[in-house]
Amino acid sequence: MSTTKQDTDYKTNRIRGPLNSWMFKVLSGYLDHLFGKSKRTLFKDHPDTVVEIGPGAGANMRYLRKGTRLIAIEPNVHMHNNLKKAAKKYGINLDIRTIKGESIDLEDNSCDFVVSTLVLCTVSDPEQCLQQVKRILKPSGTFVFIEHVKARDNSFLSLFQKLVHRPWHWFFEGCHTNRDTQSVLESSGFSSLELIPYNLYSPFIPIIPQIRGRAIK
């Protein structure tokens, strides 16, 4: 297990950081109940090395084969302990990079498979992050994603997303309830994009509208 620190300007709150890490760890069983089926489909037949943007407390490790090398692009140091614990639990060979998805320290055309779940809502610059994903993917490499997105204009969910945006953004350290991640993905220049919009009903009302799918470089 290794940790590389190259970007020290990422600021996380010393109360909200550990609280979010704890919360995502505690919720991991519930997240599996919500997302397990989709994740098992998206991660099926993944290669031996996987790059994950914003793995948080390690919610996706349970879907990876034992012995997988996971390059974890996770700038929030408060997530790292739980990431390491999850790696031990699921037999994952973890390589943590304390850097942002907008500036990944991997070679061009060097990766087969990149994952992000519930992350493009939070990165400061989703366009740049996706350009980085494209840059590091080999030709025909795959990016799989599950993200919550902006609700349909003038809907109840759109109003609700607007109402809770400020406290939500504050508590979840930069998460945008109503980011138009679908448009960002559609304009990011992948050679093919398979994207399914759907509503995932749960008590987390602002994140009911979601997309999932895969993009090929």
Ligand SMILES: C[S@@+](CC[C@H](N)C(=O)[O-])C[C@H]1O[C@@H](n2cnc3c(N)ncnc32)[C@H](O)[C@@H]1O
């Ligand atoms: C809502 S959590 C999702 C965690 C995990 N992917 C999951 O599905 O449970 C968002 C994660 O994105 C990370 N993150 C925030 N900004 C980031 C950035 N610029 N680059 C990479 N990860 C980032 C956060 O630290 C956090 O771990």
